[in-house]
Amino acid sequence: MQDTVHIDTLIEARWIIPVDPQQSILNHHAIAINQGKIIGIQPINNAHSRFKAREIIALNNHALIPGLINLHTHAAMILMRGLANDLPLMEWLNKHIWPTESRHVNTSFVLDGTRLACAEMLRGGITCFNDMYFFPEASAQAVLDSGMRASLGMIAIDFPTAYANDADDYLAKGMALRDRLYSEPLLSFCFAPHAPYTVSDKTLTNILTYAEQLEVPIHIHLHETLDEINLSIESHGVRPIERMHQLGLLSPGLIAVHMVHLTDNEIRLIKQHGCHTVHCPSSNLKLASGFAPVTSLLDNNINVGLGTDSAASNNRLDMFEEMRLAALLAKASTNQADALPAHQALEMATINNARALGIDEITGTLASGKAADITAIDFSDLHLSPCYDPVSHLVYAAGREQVSHVWVNGKMLLEDKKLTTLDSTQLHNRAAYWEECIKSTA
Numbered sequence: 001m002q003d004t005v006h007i008d009t010l011i012e013a014r015w016i017i018p019v020d021p022q023q024s025i026l027n028h029h030a031i032a033i034n035q036g037k038i039i040g041i042q043p044i045n046n047a048h049s050r051f052k053a054r055e056i057i058a059l060n061n062h063a064l065i066p067g068l069i070n071l072h073t074h075a076a077m078i079l080m081r082g083l084a085n086d087l088p089l090m091e092w093l094n095k096h097i098w099p100t101e102s103r104h105v106n107t108s109f110v111l112d113g114t115r116l117a118c119a120e121m122l123r124g125g126i127t128c129f130n131d132m133y134f135f136p137e138a139s140a141q142a143v144l145d146s147g148m149r150a151s152l153g154m155i156a157i158d159f160p161t162a163y164a165n166d167a168d169d170y171l172a173k174g175m176a177l178r179d180r181l182y183s184e185p186l187l188s189f190c191f192a193p194h195a196p197y198t199v200s201d202k203t204l205t206n207i208l209t210y211a212e213q214l215e216v217p218i219h220i221h222l223h224e225t226l227d228e229i230n231l232s233i234e235s236h237g238v239r240p241i242e243r244m245h246q247l248g249l250l251s252p253g254l255i256a257v258h259m260v261h262l263t264d265n266e267i268r269l270i271k272q273h274g275c276h277t278v279h280c281p282s283s284n285l286k287l288a289s290g291f292a293p294v295t296s297l298l299d300n301n302i303n304v305g306l307g308t309d310s311a312a313s314n315n316r317l318d319m320f321e322e323m324r325l326a327a328l329l330a331k332a333s334t335n336q337a338d339a340l341p342a343h344q345a346l347e348m349a350t351i352n353n354a355r356a357l358g359i360d361e362i363t364g365t366l367a368s369g370k371a372a373d374i375t376a377i378d379f380s381d382l383h384l385s386p387c388y389d390p391v392s393h394l395v396y397a398a399g400r401e402q403v404s405h406v407w408v409n410g411k412m413l414l415e416d417k418k419l420t421t422l423d424s425t426q427l428h429n430r431a432a433y434w435e436e437c438i439k440s441t442a
Ligand SMILES: CSC[C@H]1O[C@@H](n2cnc3c(O)ncnc32)[C@H](O)[C@@H]1O
Pocket: 074, 089, 093, 097, 098, 101, 132, 133, 134, 155, 156, 157, 194, 195, 221, 224, 283, 309, 310, 313
């Protein structure tokens, strides 16, 4: 007879989907959580004899999955959602987004925008995101307020903004922030040079040196559009991936976002160097950037994660949408119905993303010893009944509206669809304020 173990929380569920290659789906099991960590996953009856929980949450018609991770976003840009639509990337950036950013983006914009984005992401079952934006100290504050996990970009872009004067200033500010918040358990950092067309060789080389010293990943937009590739050939004589290769940036520390226009040789290089890639299907479709060769990347055992990009180009921060689109696009673009099956889409949104961020020992699957970053999906709606395969429903039939509960590091941040850390009324008021500001200068 084993001793009873006193724990914080026991969550019972109809299905537990660990997204762990060693584990299949578990029916009528419970997850035991103590001090922020998963300490056991057992059949419900066994769990009750083994654990005495301060709080028991019975989710009898729900699935529990690892918290979804958004591997590429610019959270604060949610305040520009719907501002400029139906445009290709360069026109969208040059004529609309960059002028608006230059007029309005400051600490308070980023704080309000990132809080609003955290609210949307939590309501959609996202527990962690990888961000790239100006004033990351304000993003950090919003993330801490929300209780989410995040990786923040130490950004660099070779033009001055209200945030920094030049590349060295951007990097100094980013690294000072990292030094200050280094011990925050839910925060991590990436270097985030914006893109090949906005960052010089010198800045990229400096970033590489710092990234190697500090053992921090580099997060960059890469091969997003044909315009980007043509610009690189005009300015540098080579395509962007070749340039990154020449500069020494291709490595397992690189998180390359978009990766839309790739030759076989470029795929070989990415594989050889163990780079991580991020597929952003909605953003690529909406900006007409093209179709990333995701199936070829996966067939070459390249790690492919999933991201939303910003709410200004997507226009949602919805990882259910990205999983479904990734799966459907892979099938249509290869004429293979078995390309990118549902479970693989779920892996991309969880463990693949955690691996890219170097936090796969902490999160990305449901297993004993990992942080309790958990998303519960309610299967009671009519469109999810009957259910032969919960993973199929998660990717092809369910949506973020079915997310009922979210825990990060054992703390419940969404309870019965209600945010526990962020104030929705305040978020509405601040969004209305920014709408007026931006409209007044349009
Ligand atoms: C240096 S902060 C981030 C910078 O990136 C811009 N941005 C947003 N979405 C995209 C995209 O899809 N491709 C390239 N750049 C993008 C954003 O407006 C900020 O200026």
